[in-house]
Amino acid sequence: MVERGSKRVTLWDLDGLDAGPSTIVEINEAFVPTAPAGEFVGVTGFAFHPMFLDADGGDQRFVYVRYNRIATVESAILTTVRTFVKRFEIAPGKTKVTDASETTVYTWPTVQTGHGSGTLQFDRRPNLGTFRLFVPMPDDALANTGAGGVCCDARRAQGLPTSSDIGRLLSIDVVATGFPVTVEAQGFRNPFGFSVDRGATSNGLGRGDVWIGDTGHTFTGSIMRVLPGTVSVENYGWPWREVNGGQQWIFQPETRPADCSGDPTLYSAVPNPMCAEPGPPPTYTLPFLGFSDAAEFMPPVRDAIIGGVAYRGAHVPALTNRYVFATFGVGQPPRIYHTSPTIAGQPTNISGTTATGTINWPFGAAIHALGDDWSGANLYVVRVDPLTSAIPDGSIWRVDP
Secondary structure: OEOOOOOEEEEOOOOOHHHOOEEEEEOOOOOOOOOHHHOOOEEEEEEEOOOOOOOOOOOOOEEEEEEEEEEEEOOOOOEEEEEEEEEEEOOOOOOOOEEEEEEEEEEEEEOOOOOOOOOOEEOOOOOOOOOEEEEEOOOOHHHHOOOOOOOOHHHHHHOOOOOOOOOEEEEEEOOOOOOOEEEEEEOOOOEEEEEEOOOOOOOOOOOOOEEEEEEOOOOOEEEEEEOOOOOOOEEOOOOOOEEOOOOOEEOOHHHOEOOOOOOHHHEOOOOOOOOOOOOOOOOOOOOOEEEOOOOOOOOOOOOOEEEEEEEOOOOOHHHOOEEEEEEOOOOOOOOEEEEOOOOOOOOEEOOOOOOOOHHHOOOOOEEEEEEEOOOOOOEEEEEEEOOOOOOOEEEEEEOOO
16 A cells, blocks of 8 residues: 555555555655645655566566655746656565566656555456556646746647647556557546446456546546557546536536636636647547536535546445445545446445445545455545544545445
8 A cells, every 4th residue: 555645555464454664666866845835745656577477477566656846846836746657576485576677667757746646556458468657747837826827738648749748547567678668548637536447257357448537627537548559548537628527518618718717707718828728629538427516415516536446356246346436525424335337327426325325434534545456356535534533544434335
């Protein structure tokens, strides 16, 4: 596991939790202490090579670690952050990486620390002849400030400049020389939670689909089901367009906000040239599900979506072959939902009927992540509470029937 703002990846033995964690990786760099605006500084995710435990893949004892480091602080609103993906090797019989094995797989600069989303996941599609590591990259949070003449910085999610990796889902070939990068999809705002479908146990349906929960701006967010390598690069529209809970586009080019802030009260009939959609509009892909919690809570409160996992295990039969996701918990209790992974429909709220029912959680508790274990049998929820504390406490909950 990783802790927000930390420098390390730790291992917990589920049969001996009282013994505490052991450190697998510790990044040998100095990180700026975590602050509310810099909550994504530090290690944000990791992934073991798919053949790490394979008897025939003893030379693949690699763990890939993603972290963000503040590079420069130029002003009160402009901070340069660099995202890294590093590869480390764990020698046979050891439980900690060899520091000398550190290899940079990928790095890219962003602007703000508020959107530093993403862990790492490997492709699950069979017979590809390679191993591809998925890396979701956010836009720059500074895009919505409209200050200092730098509004619309998130236009890089639409390919301005075309060399940008911002607002994209990337895949990295970890075998080929130079670790070449492929853009799988673009037009994301903050793909905070994502996972790769292991496929239905009966027929493998859905195997390799990439599920992304993209945090919205005006609405809660969207669920995207990306099919890597099967179609041209999908474009989900941010920042020019966003989808509400009714699967309707907002932020049309002719109603771009005058100051690029995205505030509907600041819309102008004459769009700001800096914010106008450039040239002929591209072909956009509607998300699998546009989700808004407005029906659950009184406006103007809007929550943030936390992408989850297509659960293929049997421990919770009611959730088998369902996509499970959550809302973060902004001024209200977080909620856990599930929906069909094949046909989008109205999600079902399960928060009050499972062992992780948020009804009994303390005020200020929030959901940061959902996921399954190595085998896919169990489903877990990461809770942090309270958010008002200077040092929030974290806990991992297993979902039971």
